Amino acid sequence: ALFGDPAHLPKGKVYDYIIVGSGPGGSPVAARLAEEPALNVLVIEAGPTGFDVTDIEVPALTPYLQPTSSFDWNYTMIPQPGLDGRAFPFSRGKVLGGCTALNWMFWVRCARDDYDRFARVTGDDGWSWDAILPLWNKIERLVPPLDRHNTNGEIDSSIHGKNGAINISVHNAPYPTDEPVVRAAQELGGDFRLIEDYNSGDPLGLGWYQGSIGNGVRNDAATAYLVPALQRKNFDVLINTQVTKLVQTGVQGGKPVFRGVLFAQSRNAPTFALNASKEVILAAGAFNTPQILLLSGIGPSADLSTLGIPTVIDHPNVGQNLSDQPIVPLPYGAAEEQDDIYSNLARNATFFQESLSEWETKRSGIFTNGANNQLGFFRIPATDSIFEGQPDPSAGPTAPHLEIVPFPGAFAFLGTLPPTGFFTILAAVLLTPTSRGSVTLSSPDPFTQPVINPNFLNTTFDIAALRHGLRAADNFSHAHAWDGFLTGRALTWALVDVDVDAEVDEFARESAITIWHPTGTAAMARCGTPAEVGGVVDPDLRVKGVEGLRVVDASVLPFVPAGHPQAVIYAFAERAAELIKSGHRACL
Numbered sequence: 001a002l003f004g005d006p007a008h009l010p011k012g013k014v015y016d017y018i019i020v021g022s023g024p025g026g027s028p029v030a031a032r033l034a035e036e037p038a039l040n041v042l043v044i045e046a047g048p049t050g051f052d053v054t055d056i057e058v059p060a061l062t063p064y065l066q067p068t069s070s071f072d073w074n075y076t077m078i079p080q081p082g083l084d085g086r087a088f089p090f091s092r093g094k095v096l097g098g099c100t101a102l103n104w105m106f107w108v109r110c111a112r113d114d115y116d117r118f119a120r121v122t123g124d125d126g127w128s129w130d131a132i133l134p135l136w137n138k139i140e141r142l143v144p145p146l147d148r149h150n151t152n153g154e155i156d157s158s159i160h161g162k163n164g165a166i167n168i169s170v171h172n173a174p175y176p177t178d179e180p181v182v183r184a185a186q187e188l189g190g191d192f193r194l195i196e197d198y199n200s201g202d203p204l205g206l207g208w209y210q211g212s213i214g215n216g217v218r219n220d221a222a223t224a225y226l227v228p229a230l231q232r233k234n235f236d237v238l239i240n241t242q243v244t245k246l247v248q249t250g251v252q253g254g255k256p257v258f259r260g261v262l263f264a265q266s267r268n269a270p271t272f273a274l275n276a277s278k279e280v281i282l283a284a285g286a287f288n289t290p291q292i293l294l295l296s297g298i299g300p301s302a303d304l305s306t307l308g309i310p311t312v313i314d315h316p317n318v319g320q321n322l323s324d325q326p327i328v329p330l331p332y333g334a335a336e337e338q339d340d341i342y343s344n345l346a347r348n349a350t351f352f353q354e355s356l357s358e359w360e361t362k363r364s365g366i367f368t369n370g371a372n373n374q375l376g377f378f379r380i381p382a383t384d385s386i387f388e389g390q391p392d393p394s395a396g397p398t399a400p401h402l403e404i405v406p407f408p409g410a411f412a413f414l415g416t417l418p419p420t421g422f423f424t425i426l427a428a429v430l431l432t433p434t435s436r437g438s439v440t441l442s443s444p445d446p447f448t449q450p451v452i453n454p455n456f457l458n459t460t461f462d463i464a465a466l467r468h469g470l471r472a473a474d475n476f477s478h479a480h481a482w483d484g485f486l487t488g489r490a491l492t493w494a495l496v497d498v499d500v501d502a503e504v505d506e507f508a509r510e511s512a513i514t515i516w517h518p519t520g521t522a523a524m525a526r527c528g529t530p531a532e533v534g535g536v537v538d539p540d541l542r543v544k545g546v547e548g549l550r551v552v553d554a555s556v557l558p559f560v561p562a563g564h565p566q567a568v569i570y571a572f573a574e575r576a577a578e579l580i581k582s583g584h585r586a587c588l
């Protein structure tokens with residue numbers, strides 16, 4: 001059942017598993033464990049439900065959930081030296097479904113080499129591309145587009161799951177940018193060659209967007225996994241409640257056991273306690289999972305003692321290794337008003353209302369789409385001078401370094417939308433950052449936000465690679481296919497001499513934002529103690545040196561995958577459920 005108040009949880013019910021957080025890490029694990037009728041499963045989620053919320057359900061309204069919303073933790077990162085000292089909001093879903101309830105729904109499995117590197121660094125072949133492949137049948141449910149257009153060349157349906165938990169689909173309606181983007185790709189070829197499906201394991205090229213959308217509605221971790229599981233008597237979900245600390249419940253084989261959780265609805269509300277009989281599973285995301293570990297005395301002891309938190313286990317890597325991908329939106333002028341969907345929606349209330357009514361009454365039109373219809377992945381050539389004295393940070397030859405994303409319009413939340421003019425955005429994303437940041441505590445108070453430092457553009461490689469991406473995106477804009485559509489670089493981007501490194505770099509530093517893909521703050525590593533082999537969790541995602549505690553969320557990814565991470569996290573969660581059910585134990 002769904003509970004809104006911890007005081008109403010069934011008295012005396014013993015939960016085998018308590019899962020903290022309901023994103024793509026927590027929800028699949030919880031729902032799969034609840035498939036075993038003998039197991040009692042509880043999810044504790046800090047946020048409310050997002051059911052029937054228009055901005056969450058309507059795919060094209062996703063940008064309206066930025067930069068802050070009532071379904072968000074509304075975190076801010078600390079000032080970033082690599083971004084000219086800027087600090088800006090760092091969106092994280094505080095809602096059932098976690099960030100999948102407010103993300104941009106890009107469905108990207110990422111590259112074969114991303115998984116094979118996970119297998120390599122953990123010594124566990126179960127994380128390889130080939131081993132994960134069958135899981136897509138449990139995860140994906142490929143839904144035809146609502147406009148029934150011919151999807152030949154847009155997706156290879158033979159490689160996708162048909163009966164899994166999450167609806168995925170290609171676009172449901174055309175965008176004005178579709179034609180020039182596809183023609184530019186055909187004209188330029190090379191890095192921009194059209195590919196049928198970037199989810200084949202080899203994503204290089206330009207392909208059509210696939211989204212976690214079905215029948216014109218967002219499908220998130222809550223609607224896909226939790227809602228069906230709530231039919232089960234052995235499955236409970238507690239919302240609006242934050243886990244504030246893990247509690248040591250004993251010692252087993254010389255290791256502290258952490259099967260207890262404390263939770264409360266606010267700083268001044270009563271605190272409740274529960275113990276899981278089998279495991280606590282942290283799935284609170286790349287910022288809050290390390291926060292909970294640190295609050296519980298699992299982390300670097302020097303940092304903990306500064307805050308007066310007794311160290312239970314000295315874990316130097318908790319909260320370290322934060323990786324995220326910077327994105328730079330490049331504005332180009334659009335010749336025709338109707339080609340800039342997002343400026344029109346922001347400025348023209350009638351157009352907005354008509355689009356919404358069309359979605360509500362007919363489930364058609366642009367509101368059934370995600371925010372764009374194509375994306376391209378490409379590599380920096382191995383011969384580029386960027387790699388002199390710098391090992392290639394990508395996972396291997398199938399993994400891109402860079403992404404370009406054409407958007408049909410300019411977004412108000414970026415703060416770059418002037419009162420007049422029409423735009424197309426060609427965004428460039430650095431997928432393989434070498435900069436590493438951290439998540440730390442400024443206070444032992446669980447209701448104080450952790451200190452978030454992604455450390456963007458802190459290495460020579462990162463700024464040079466992003467420069468390569470900005471130039472590639474600009475080259476894309478020069479295809480003849482854009483003639484009559486784009487009017488050239490716009491706003492402050494028009495003032496940059498793209499041939500001058502320093503000017504391009506300065507533009508990147510003053511305009512990059514996060515693409516919201518933080519990972520790696522409780523990274524998995526091979527068996528052995530953290531001091532020997534690094535990492536926070538072992539290849540089974542158990543916290544090293546501790547019993548009864550696992551992490552299943554973006555924190556465990558030791559490298560940010562070269563794409564968009566939600567599909568990868570769903571796959572990790574599905575495998576985690578299998579590992580838990582089978583009692584698998586990779587390490588002693």
Ligand SMILES: Cc1cc2nc3c(=O)[nH]c(=O)nc-3n(C[C@H](O)[C@H](O)[C@H](O)COP(=O)(O)OP(=O)(O)OC[C@H]3O[C@@H](n4cnc5c(N)ncnc54)[C@H](O)[C@@H]3O)c2cc1C
Pocket residue numbers: 020021022023024025026044045046047091092093094095096097098099100102103104105106107108241242243244283284285286288289292515516517518552553554555564565566567569
């Ligand atoms: C705006 C935005 C756009 C994005 N776009 C895309 C995209 O298009 N494609 C893609 O692949 N990825 C995208 N992502 C990233 C993707 O959604 C995340 O990587 C993914 O959701 C992370 O999953 P997670 O389970 O680690 O954490 P989350 O999804 O963050 O879930 C963690 C959950 O735990 C809850 N929680 C946290 N602390 C506590 C606590 N103490 N007690 C109880 N509950 C707690 C949170 O409220 C949240 O519900 C986007 C993210 C954002 C924010």
